[in-house]
Amino acid sequence: MTAEPLVIGLAGFGTVGGGLVRLLEENAELIRSRAGRDIVVKRILVRDTAKPRPLVPPSNTELTADPAALTDDPQIDAIVELIGGIRQARALIDKGLDKGKHIVTANKALLAEQGSALFEKAETSKLMLRFEAAVAGAVPIVQTLKESMSGNRIISLLGILNGTSNYILSEMTSNGLDFEVALKQAQELGYAEADPTLDIDGYDAAHKLILLIRLAYGVSYPYADLPVRGIRGLAAMDIKLAGEFGYSIKLIGEAREVRDISGRTRLEAGVFPALVLNRYLLGKVNGVYNAVRLEANAAGSLFFHGRGAGALPTAGAVLSDLVAVARGERADNSGFARLSLPEAAVLPQDDGRSSFYVRLTVEDRPGVLRDLAGAMAAEAVSVAQMIQKSGQGNIVPLVFMTHETTSRAMKYSLQRMTDAGLLTEPAVCYRVL
C-alpha cells in the first residue's frame, strides 16, 4: 500500500475521543484494508495540555490547546470535533471548513441549532461534514437515510433517540421505580449527567430528530419550532396503567408527512412521551438502547436497533465517517443534491392526529362520568377504552384511550373539563402510537 495516510486533528479527548484513539489502534489493520490507507491522529486539542489524564495519546500525537494547530496545519486533512457545546465547536468547524478540512462531528446540538450555515459552507466547498455519531450512537441511521433510502419516500420516522430517558423509563417499568429514584440511579451509573435537562426534557432527542428530518425529507426544520416534551416527573402510575392496556411509555421523536386540511403535504414532527404497544419491536427497546423505525413507500417498515451511546459505539460511528473521508466519498452531506435545504412546511401542532391516553382524577359523584363524556363528545373525541380504578376516599382515577383525534380537540376537551370543575388534579395526557 502506497497511499498517504489520512491525517486528522482530534478536538476533544474525553470518553469518545479516547475511544476513537483506542479503536484507531485496535482496528488499524481493518481500517487499512477498508480505506486503502492509514488514519493517523497528528494533534489532539484539549483545554489544558498539562492536566494529568488517564488516557495516553498515541506516540507521534501531540496535545495542543490551540485550535489553530488543527485548522491551520496544511498536513491535517480532517478535523474530528468531539468537544461538544455550541460556540467553540462552531468556531472550530467554521474555521476548519474555511481552511479546507473535512469535518467529522458528533455534535447534535450544534448541527441541529446552527447546522444549516455549516452544511451550506461544506457543500459549497465540496467538503465532507459527516455526523453519523450525532444520532442514535452506533445505529447507522444517518448513512441509511442518506444512501440506502435514496429510492424511498419516507412516510414516517419514529425513534427512541435518548438512551438516558429510555433507561429511566425502562427502570420505572420493570422495577416500579418512581421517576426521581430512577433518575438518581441513572446518574449514579453515569447514564445521566448531574444536570440531566438535555436528556430528560427531550432536547437531546429533539436535536437528533432535527438531523433525521434533514436526512429523510431534505428540509431544514427550525429547532425552535419543534414541539418538545420530555419525561421529567412522569408518574409511575401512568406506566403501570399503560401496562394494563398492553403498552409501555417511551420517549419518542417522530416526523411524518401528512396532508393538512387543504390537502397540502406538511411535516408533523415532535418529541413526546408516548404509549407504544409492548408487542411492537419498538416496545422492546430497553435500557440505554436506541432504535429507529422507518415507514417508506417502497421498503415498507424498517427497524434499526443498537447502542445509543458509550465510548466505543460512538467512536465506531465517528470512525466510519473517517473511513469515508479516507476513501474520498462524495460530499453531499444531507443526501440531497442541493447546496442548501428549503425550510420544512410544518403542520400546526394542534392539527396533529393521534390516539390519546388520558388519566383524569375526579370526584366520585353521580353524573361525573356523563359530564366528562360530554366534554369529549363536544369536541368529537371518541373513547375506545376506559378503566376506572378504585381511588382514595371519593377521589378516583379514570383512564381513557381515545380513538384518533386532533391534538386541538383533545386539548379543548380537557379544557372543558377543567373549566367545568370536573378535575381535582390536572389531566395527564399522552399520545398513543
Place this chain on the structure above:
Amino acid sequence: MTAEPLVIGLAGFGTVGGGLVRLLEENAELIRSRAGRDIVVKRILVRDTAKPRPLVPPSNTELTADPAALTDDPQIDAIVELIGGIRQARALIDKGLDKGKHIVTANKALLAEQGSALFEKAETSKLMLRFEAAVAGAVPIVQTLKESMSGNRIISLLGILNGTSNYILSEMTSNGLDFEVALKQAQELGYAEADPTLDIDGYDAAHKLILLIRLAYGVSYPYADLPVRGIRGLAAMDIKLAGEFGYSIKLIGEAREVRDISGRTRLEAGVFPALVLNRYLLGKVNGVYNAVRLEANAAGSLFFHGRGAGALPTAGAVLSDLVAVARGERADNSGFARLSLPEAAVLPQDDGRSSFYVRLTVEDRPGVLRDLAGAMAAEAVSVAQMIQKSGQGNIVPLVFMTHETTSRAMKYSLQRMTDAGLLTEPAVCYRVL
C-alpha cells in the same frame, strides 16, 4: 437542473422489474432531488417482446429481446440485471462490464457462486457492481456493512435471510401446522415457488450469507464449502418442544470469527435451523420478514429488520443502488480497497461450538437414560436441561438441551447411541443460539 439523466437498460420485466419502473415514476421528483439528475429506462430486455404483459413499459422505453441492445448501446450508463439464474445473467453482466456499464443486480445466486470474477472485473474497470437488493430485500445490510461498519471488526453476523422459510416456520409455530401444510399455504400465497428447493433447503439463505461474509470480512467464502441445512421436513413436534423451553426455531445464516485449536482466527459459517430465544429481537422476526444481527467490536450489538422480498421493497433497494450510480459513488463494491478478496480461512465444520437441542426417541426401559447419558459423557457433552414426555406405548421422546460443545462431540455421542441400539428413530438435533 442541467445534469444529463442516468440512462439504464433493464434486464427482466417481472415482479421486481415492474416494481422498479413504477417506483422510478412514483418517486421521480425525489430521485431528482437526491441524485441531482433523472434516471430513465431506455430499454427493457425481455424473452419475448410480442408476449402480452400486464405491465406497460414507460413511454420512450423500448422492449428488446437482444441483450446487445443493452450492453452495446453507448447511451446506456448502467444495466439493471433482474433476470435471475446463472448463465444468461452472467453473460449479460460480463459483457456489460466489458462495455463499461455499471451493474445493479439482485442476483444472489450468481454473485455467491461466481461473483469473484465479476467483482474483480468491476474493480479493475472502476465500475460499480452493486447488489443491495440481493440480500434481505429492503433491509439495507449491504450498504451498512460496506460503509457504516467500516470502523468495526465484525465479531459475528446472524441473519434470518429467507422469508419463505421464515413464513413457513412462523405458521408452524403460531398455528401448529405441519411442515407440508405450511409449505402448501406459502405456495398458494405466492411466498414459495412451485419448486421450493432454493428456499426451504437453505440454498437461497446460503447465497445471501456468502455475500454478507464478503462484505463483513472482506473474504471470498467458497459457496460449495458452506455447510447448508434447510427446514424441509422439520417436525411440528420440535417447534412445540422448543416453545416449552422458551425458544422458536428459525432458519439462520451465521458467520463468526473464532479461534481454532491452535489459536488462529478462522471463519465459522453455515445455514441451519436453530433455536432462538423468544425474548430476543431475532425471536420476534415473523412471517416474510428478514433480519440481521451484528456483533461488532465497537458498536456492540446491532439489529436490522425489514421486508425480505416483494416487488416494491426489492425495487427500492435496486433504486438506492441506481441513485448511488447516478451520484457517481466510488466503486469499491465489497467495501474493501482490494481488487480481489482472499479466500476465507474456514473452520472445519466439526470444530464449531454450540449448545444443542436433541430429541431422542427411545424405548422406555430401565437403564436407557443411564446409557444415553453415558454416550454423551463419553464425548464430554454435558446436559443443561431435559424434558421427558409421555410417549406412545413404551416409546418415549426425550429432549435434552446441552451446554456448549463441539459439533464433533455432539455427532459422536449420537453415533454412540445409534451404535448401541438405544434409538428407535434417528435423533433430531438443532443448534441453540
